[in-house]
Amino acid sequence: MFDEMSLATHINYLIKQDEVEGFATQNTSGHAFANHAQVFMVRGITQRWKQPIFYHFSGGPVSGFDIAITLKSIILKLTDIGLTVCTVICDQGANNCTGLKYLCHQTKIEKLQKGEETENDFFFEIGGQKIFPLYDPPHLLKCIRNNFLNHNIVYYEEGKKKVAKWDHIITAYNMDPYFGSLRLMPKLTDQHVLKTKFAK
Template sequence: MLRGLNENWKQHVAYYFVQGGMKASGIMKNVKDIIRQATSAGLKVIATVCDQGSNNVSAINTLFGTDEYVFEVDSERIIPLYDPPHLFKCVRDNLLNKTIHFRKDGKDYVAKWDYIYNAWLLDGLSTELRAMPKLTEQHVNKRK
């Protein structure tokens, strides 16, 4: 699917019928072909979006070449992005069952679902402006 950034439009451009998922090499070929066709039609492609399926990740990593953040198609730099809602779901799913330990600037930190739940509880106590007005208990209570 192609989508405008400055104008509100979307256009489906290709469907592929495959058995068992498309391999990374096929994804790379199709992405490059679609970008070339879109460019020849007068569009400027600046980014791609996909989920974190293993074949998608493999295709992106191969497309990177020597640059870790962009890939090129006919000298045009393209930024690959992962679908934000899918990223949030993956983080949520991991935090529901695991505690994440990480280091930043030489200091150790911990991220866990209880912090999100407690932030939601505190936000609900606000009588004025809430930071998370659309979150409900079903969103944050892992027992629900």
């Protein structure tokens, strides 16, 4: 799991270490001020544990290529200590998508050079282990919601064309209180549903 976040630029002098902190530590030329941080975390699938394992600061968003290089290095080190990496999870940021596509493309090229077919284009291999990239479900839901606010969803049911609209959600929300104690959406508020009160 990895993520990138914006930071406020700040320079701090550490007297005991005789160091100045606040400069980028990776992926910048010269001494750019750090205004982004990237964090990588490992978590168990069958057991509930998680551990941040790597972070760095940069003077802007990290490129997709650099994300791919860092991710590959981290996965190799995790494999060396006995962990099996099955998937990587991130949001749908453009640089994250570019880095993951680069790793998938490299795997496809390597397989084609060996004369092997790939049954799925969206996976990559590191150290012989297949790794499947996934996008963070909360971000996927947010993107669907944001698209649904501005566009209708067209789908087909038993051969008939149907259209889902945000107005249908508003209608269901307005009807819900009339069911009394059998409310189906008790946690929804106006801020979740009404565009005029909506907080993205």
